Amino acid sequence: MNLGFGAAATLTGLLIGVLCSLPPLGLALKHRLYRPALLTLAACALGGFSAGLWGGALMLVLMSGVVISYAYVDREDPFTSRASIDEVDFSESNWEFSLRKMAALGRTVRASAHALVRNKAGFLGFLGLVFFFVMIVFGPLFIEYDGQPHYYDRLKPGAKTLFQGPSKEFPLGLDWQGRDVLSHIVYGGKNLIRTSVEAGLMTTVIAVVLGSMAGLLGGVVDQALSALSNFILTIPTFPLLVVLAGIITFDNHTYLALLFAALYWPTLMRAVRAQVFSLRERDYVQAAVALDLGLPHLIFREVLPNMISYIVVNMIFTIRGAMYALVGLVFLGMVPVQEPDWAVMIYIGRTRQVIFNARAASMLLSPIIAIALFQLSLVLFTRSLEEIFNPRLRRGL
Amino acid sequence: MSEQPLIELRHVYRTFKQGRQLIPVLQDVNLTIAPNEIVCLVGESGCGKTTTGKIIAGLLPQSEGEVLFQGRPLESYRGKERAAMRRALQIVHQDPFASLNPAHTIGQILSFPLKHHKMVSGRAELRRRIWELLTLVDLTPPGDVVNKYPHQLSGGQRQRVSIARALTVQPKLIVADEAVSMVDMSIRVSLLQMLHDLRDKLNVAIIFITHDLALAKYFAWGERIAVMYLGRVVEIGPTEQVIGNSAHPYTRALISAVPEADPIRTRSKQRMKLRSEDIPKLTEIPSGCAFHPRCPFFVPGVCDARVPTLGAAEGYAQQVACPPLTEGLGLREYEAAAEAPVAG
Numbered sequence: 001m002n003l004g005f006g007a008a009a010t011l012t013g014l015l016i017g018v019l020c021s022l023p024p025l026g027l028a029l030k031h032r033l034y035r036p037a038l039l040t041l042a043a044c045a046l047g048g049f050s051a052g053l054w055g056g057a058l059m060l061v062l063m064s065g066v067v068i069s070y071a072y073v074d075r076e077d078p079f080t081s082r083a084s085i086d087e088v089d090f091s092e093s094n095w096e097f098s099l100r101k102m103a104a105l106g107r108t109v110r111a112s113a114h115a116l117v118r119n120k121a122g123f124l125g126f127l128g129l130v131f132f133f134v135m136i137v138f139g140p141l142f143i144e145y146d147g148q149p150h151y152y153d154r155l156k157p158g159a160k161t162l163f164q165g166p167s168k169e170f171p172l173g174l175d176w177q178g179r180d181v182l183s184h185i186v187y188g189g190k191n192l193i194r195t196s197v198e199a200g201l202m203t204t205v206i207a208v209v210l211g212s213m214a215g216l217l218g219g220v221v222d223q224a225l226s227a228l229s230n231f232i233l234t235i236p237t238f239p240l241l242v243v244l245a246g247i248i249t250f251d252n253h254t255y256l257a258l259l260f261a262a263l264y265w266p267t268l269m270r271a272v273r274a275q276v277f278s279l280r281e282r283d284y285v286q287a288a289v290a291l292d293l294g295l296p297h298l299i300f301r302e303v304l305p306n307m308i309s310y311i312v313v314n315m316i317f318t319i320r321g322a323m324y325a326l327v328g329l330v331f332l333g334m335v336p337v338q339e340p341d342w343a344v345m346i347y348i349g350r351t352r353q354v355i356f357n358a359r360a361a362s363m364l365l366s367p368i369i370a371i372a373l374f375q376l377s378l379v380l381f382t383r384s385l386e387e388i389f390n391p392r393l394r395r396g397l
Numbered sequence: 398m399s400e401q402p403l404i405e406l407r408h409v410y411r412t413f414k415q416g417r418q419l420i421p422v423l424q425d426v427n428l429t430i431a432p433n434e435i436v437c438l439v440g441e442s443g444c445g446k447t448t449t450g451k452i453i454a455g456l457l458p459q460s461e462g463e464v465l466f467q468g469r470p471l472e473s474y475r476g477k478e479r480a481a482m483r484r485a486l487q488i489v490h491q492d493p494f495a496s497l498n499p500a501h502t503i504g505q506i507l508s509f510p511l512k513h514h515k516m517v518s519g520r521a522e523l524r525r526r527i528w529e530l531l532t533l534v535d536l537t538p539p540g541d542v543v544n545k546y547p548h549q550l551s552g553g554q555r556q557r558v559s560i561a562r563a564l565t566v567q568p569k570l571i572v573a574d575e576a577v578s579m580v581d582m583s584i585r586v587s588l589l590q591m592l593h594d595l596r597d598k599l600n601v602a603i604i605f606i607t608h609d610l611a612l613a614k615y616f617a618w619g620e621r622i623a624v625m626y627l628g629r630v631v632e633i634g635p636t637e638q639v640i641g642n643s644a645h646p647y648t649r650a651l652i653s654a655v656p657e658a659d660p661i662r663t664r665s666k667q668r669m670k671l672r673s674e675d676i677p678k679l680t681e682i683p684s685g686c687a688f689h690p691r692c693p694f695f696v697p698g699v700c701d702a703r704v705p706t707l708g709a710a711e712g713y714a715q716q717v718a719c720p721p722l723t724e725g726l727g728l729r730e731y732e733a734a735a736e737a738p739v740a741g
Binding site (some may be wrong): 090092097142230282283284286287288290291292293294297301302304305 | 456
């Protein structure tokens with residue numbers, strides 16, 4: 001039995017989630033923290049239900065932190081006491097130490113949640129993303145994939161015709177083969193979104209690694225990398241992508257993402273490089289040099305934490321760009337057509353002359369609106385991400 | 398000085414490249430700092446105070462000359478000795494808003510060096526040491542700041558954290574680069590008092606860099622002051638002497654320009670008339686004594702001919718780089734009429 005992602009959207013997943021919620025739930029009830037208890041139950045059940053054991057375990061850790069951070073407030077921490085140094089006992093057991101760390105984690109989670117909710121636009125974007133997530137994960141529970149052409153049975157007298165507009169039975173109408181458009185919307189987002197996210201992640205990783213190398217090492221490395229990025233930037237990327245996609249057959253979406261990353265990293269890399277250059281001259285970096293804290297500390301503790309919001313936000317924008325490029329490729333027919341896919345729906349709409357058929361508007365408009373809404377959610381969500389990752393904007397708890 | 402100096406600068410030069418031009422920021426700077434001493438570096442902006450501080454802290458290599466730490470050049474230190482030397486020299490920056498990483502809490506900021514250099518063993522000792530350091534810089538009770546982020550603290554508090562961070566590695570010398578100039582007036586005195594106390598308690602030398610002569614006078618009373626002008630030290634000596642019986646015309650001009658708290662006194666105060674208000678550019682440093690185009694006691698043929706070096710002058714206990722004084726000519730008001738009228 002698959003308890004990992006395979007358990008998602010099944011009763012097993014729900015069970016895993018509920019089981020995962022038990023430890024923090026018990027702790028919360030013991031401390032009479034009813035609201036956190038309710039939140040814990042909901043979060044863990046959802047986590048387990050949507051991502052099996054992985055989601056359940058993640059929620060178990062996070063919610064334990066949250067509950068402990070509520071319960072820990074009254075605990076005796078030597079640092080909260082106002083006694084003199086001789087009266088304070090600084091020793092703590094491993095158990096107390098892990099409690100303190102969990103409480104810190106919980107405070108971070110709570111602060112992030114606050115930041116997420118506080119920005120209205122960002123929260124709206126978050127809700128949009130949740131909507132698509134729910135649609136992709138839970139949609140298949142309620143809507144069956146309608147892949148077979150109903151060309152003949154729906155041509156019979158009295159039956160529904162092809163290219164039908166929205167109706168009660170088929171909320172988004174029927175497509176050129178008489179299939180339910182709604183089912184294609186529900187099933188068609190997964191691959192496109194996954195490929196875009198993969199492309200965005202790869203681009204970001206390449207850009208951050210090369211950019212910080214160029215920025216921190218400088219000299220020849222910087223010159224070589226800058227020259228390379230300048231060279232790639234001068235190439236009209238999308239036409240090249242089209243040509244390459246024509247030469248190579250992409251039977252695997254990961255290759256497509258990799259190709260995108262290979263062509264689109266320079267923009268972000270240059271931005272990261274500039275950031276590193278600017279951060280490198282900050283006083284606190286100089287102080288860390290004077291304190292002789294070493295290069296790993298400089299990169300991971302001084303420079304990266306101050307770039308993380310910038311990097312994450314740019315990653316989101318790269319995901320956006322990747323999605324447009326992918327849709328463009330499919331629209332031009334440069335990628336093997338694989339249903340169900342939002343982009344393929346647009347492609348078929350174009351090749352089947354749907355644009356000239358008013359009744360078929362929903363077949364073409366539905367994927368376009370889905371893509372646009374997803375993109376909008378992404379862009380809005382970056383507002384919240386900025387607040388979450390920026391310690392200055394985060395409210396202290 | 399019988400004791401071995403902690404830091405010694407010998408004929409230190411520093412140039413910066415700007416495009417194709419080389420800008421001499423420091424020229425022939427000589428300075429010795431004894432252990433547990435306070436030295437104030439005073440001068441207007443652009444005179445090379447901060448560059449000197451960075452070179453002393455080992456954050457910037459000199460272009461020429463030698464920087465000796467406990468008798469040996471900084472570059473000759475290797476391995477463990479180098480790490481120890483690196484830790485012995487610390488710097489506190491001017492801007493309390495830029496000198497602390499906004500991503501970490503105060504506790505984390507202090508724990509990084511303590512953990513990395515294994516200054517403490519175990520968590521209990523780490524926490525005890527952080528508590529100690531925070532009380533040392535008067536951030537009490539420590540529990541109020543330890544879990545806060547830098548942006549939640551005031552400028553003065555941040556500067557205290559900055560100092561505490563420098564103290565984590567038990568330095569022998571702290572370069573305080575304009576450490577109080579961005580802090581509220583009312584906080585300054587307590588910060589300076591704290592630095593003095595730290596010097597006494599922890600046996601650390603302090604180089605205090607400032608553009609504010611009044612501040613230097615307060616902080617370095619009983620210690621030494623070095624006055625810098627356009628990349629050179631023009632006067633150095635005991636504070637009482639440099640302030641009370643200043644030798645170099647530039648120092649005199651600085652002192653006469655210090656405003657008093659009493660407006661009537663400030664207005665009635667005799668200002669020294671400079672021949673020119675403009676500070677020369679670093680790319681066009683005047684020949685001889687760099688101050689001569691502005692100096693009211695200019696002696697043609699002496700001041701613009703030779704580059705003056707620090708030396709004793711009659712009637713002064715401090716060292717001064719002013720040819721008329723060191724060569725015993727005395728200072729006489731320069732007659733503007735004697736200057737040949739410039740055509741055009």
